[in-house]
Structure formats: structure tokens, C-alpha cells
Amino acid sequence: MTEPSPEQQAGATGAVVIAGGGFAGLYTALALAERRHHPPILLIEPNDRFVFLPLLYELLSGELRSWEVAPRYDTLLAGHGVAWLRDRVSAIDTHASSLRTEQGRELEFSKLVIATGSRPTSFGVPGVENHAIGFRTLADVEHLQGLVQELRGRQRPLQRLAVVGAGPSGVELACKLADLLQGAALLELIEQGPELLPKARSFNREQARTALLRRDVRLRTSTRVLAVEADHIQLGLPAAADGSSSEERLAVDGVIWTAGVTANSPSIHPAAAIDGGGRLLCTPELQLRDHPGVFVSGDLAHVEDADGEVLPGTAQVAFQQADQLAGNLLRSIAAEPLEPFLWRDLGEMISLGVGEASLTGLGLTLAGSAAYRIRQLTYLSRLPGRSHQLRVAAGWLSDLGRPLFGQASRS
């Protein structure tokens, strides 16, 4: 028997099409596939590997291996009853219940989930696209590993890396890089706001500050990056006491840009309502406010809690939405009332260098190597698919007793 084509799969009665295979899309597909009598599911995702982004730092440092952090979609989805189309959704027509892909396919859907997430943005700062390295993809990790090797090999005086953005990504990355560089380069962490980790719990913020200090990472707050060039960055310094402003030219051997993300939506016709950051306005049931029957989740969804607060764009939110959304898709197909998504804040965990972390949540406030282990075990239980979790757990068990540091050659 021949496999149904993506067009047949999508057009099958009651088919659910999911655009984007990140935390929101992949986990929704897997949660739906676990339900009895689930409809045909088609996942459209252009990459061949899912990347578990919270563990990207450990991939950079060699504490974890690429197959653990970035499993292949064909392996993850095998035997789950989810068809995968390696393509990118370019346009959605909500009235016609159809979509177009980059490779020119026209697909119809019964229910659609838009889960295409967010993407880094330069906020218009000149030179970022050409000269800065991002931190989101496997290619970014390889690029950075190469740079670390180069800096360690050269050992010239006054080598310097700048990490832009002191949110969780910038702080976690600066700590790991400092441990990897082992003094081969100075690290500057540049933040335009007055404080690092502005949205974090105070315990984690203090742990982060201590971790950066211990590693001699120079934190510059209230400092704006005005331009990025191949060998330097131009900084707008904090205003002086008399209100005057000044600039500084800082020579660098590399710039890593973690300063922010913006919504990443395919074009939608008729246009859907968005917020100031381009996120799609959704009902508490995770449907587009102006197009019921089209669902959105993850970073792209603007969803408010009962107090009117917009939920953060985090893996934790996307992960929790997946299960809820699977239920609502089935309810929607059965023409039953939908249930609102209720987010449960489980706290926050940040990695702070090789073998260290800080966490607060579920009654725990902890830092150091114990927090690192708890963070790893928590993420183990969040990896996609039971068989992948078991393979990774087996690998970790066989690694027990091995030193954490100096494993950068693991692949």
C-alpha cells in the first residue's frame, strides 16, 4: 500500500494540520497522537531536527550530545501516527481553510494549529545580521564552538567577546562561555536596561550576578549597542550625572546577539489581529480571536491569563499548552465546548556555567551542582517522546561518574 500524500493526509476528513514543529507544535502533535481515535495529523516543519532549546548551552559546552538535545523528527515521530512534511507554511487562507507552502503545495485543513514561534530580531541595529552570531540553532552552536577553539588556540592578549542582552539566554551563555574559554578572552555582557534578568526571581538574579562575578564576566547595564562591525561594537554609555551622553568603541573578536525575539507568523488572509510584538491575539481556548477553528500556541500566541497578564513566550508555557490544545482540537472536531488554557507557573531554572544552575519553584530554592542535576532531570522528563527520554536516560546512566568538564569532544 502506498503512503498517503501530504495533500491526501491534510484533506482527510477531520485532519489536523500543525504548522511548526517546535515546543508548541511537536508536543501538540505527540499529545494528540496519544489520544484514542485521534484524527489524521500532519506536521509541517522545515528542519530535520527538533532542538530542545533550554539545553542548547549544554550542547555548546559538550555536557550533552547533539542527538540528545536535537533528535531527528523522523525518529521522534516513527510509529506515532503523525505524518511529517518537510516544508514551510508561507500563507494561510482562514476562510478557505487552506494553506500554501514554500515548495508550492496547496493543502486543505479541517483544523489548523499555527505554532511557528518567534525569531531573533536585531531591532534595526546596524551590522547585527552581518557580524553577530545568534544562539538558537545547531549551526550557531558549531559557529561558537569554532570561535572558542580559535580564541583558546590563539591566546593573544586582550581577546574579547561581547554577549548582547542580559536576559536568561545572555546570562546562561556568558557563564558557559567563560567556563569554556578558561581565561582565553574577556567576556562583556551588555544590557540596555538597568538590571540583568529583569523578569527573574530575585534569588536567581542574585545567583546569576555571583556566577558572572566569579567568572570575571563584565556586566554593563544601561548600555546600548549602537552598531556592530566586524572587529568592534559601538556602545552608547549610560548618561552621566549632568545628563550628557557618550559613546565607546569596543574592540571585539566576536559578538553574540541574544537581545530579543519577534513573532514569526506566516501571512494570514484575511489578516488576523496582532499585538505590538506581532503575536496573534488568541482567546483563552487558544483560538485566533477573529478566526475560530484556527488555533495558535507557543511564542506566537498572545494569550492572557485571568488577570489580563500576557503569558510569557517560554517553553514551559508551550509545553503546557500542548496537552490542553490536543483536548480542544478533539472537542472542536466533536463540536463540543472548548476549555480555556490555565497556565501553572512551575518556577524558573537557569544554568550558570558548567555543572551549575539556579532554580526556584515548586517549593524549591536551590543553586549549585544539586540544582544542575535537578534541572537536567526535569528536562529529561520533558524531552519529546518516551523512547527518546529512555535513550537519553540510558546514556546519562552509563556516563555516571565521568567528569562534567572537558567533554567538549562528545558528539
Ligand SMILES: Cc1cc2nc3c(=O)[nH]c(=O)nc-3n(C[C@H](O)[C@H](O)[C@H](O)COP(=O)(O)OP(=O)(O)OC[C@H]3O[C@@H](n4cnc5c(N)ncnc54)[C@H](O)[C@@H]3O)c2cc1C
Ligand atoms: C537558547 C534558548 C534557550 C531557552 N531556554 C528556555 C528555558 O530554559 N525555559 C523556557 O521555558 N524557555 C526557554 N526558551 C524559550 C523557548 O525555547 C521558546 O519559548 C519555545 O521554543 C517556544 O516554542 P514554539 O514552538 O512556540 O517556537 P519554536 O520552538 O521556535 O518553534 C517554532 C518551529 O516552527 C518552525 N517554523 C517556523 N516558521 C515556519 C513556517 N513558516 N512553517 C512551518 N514551520 C515553521 C521552526 O522551524 C520551529 O521548529 C529558550 C529559547 C532559546 C533560544
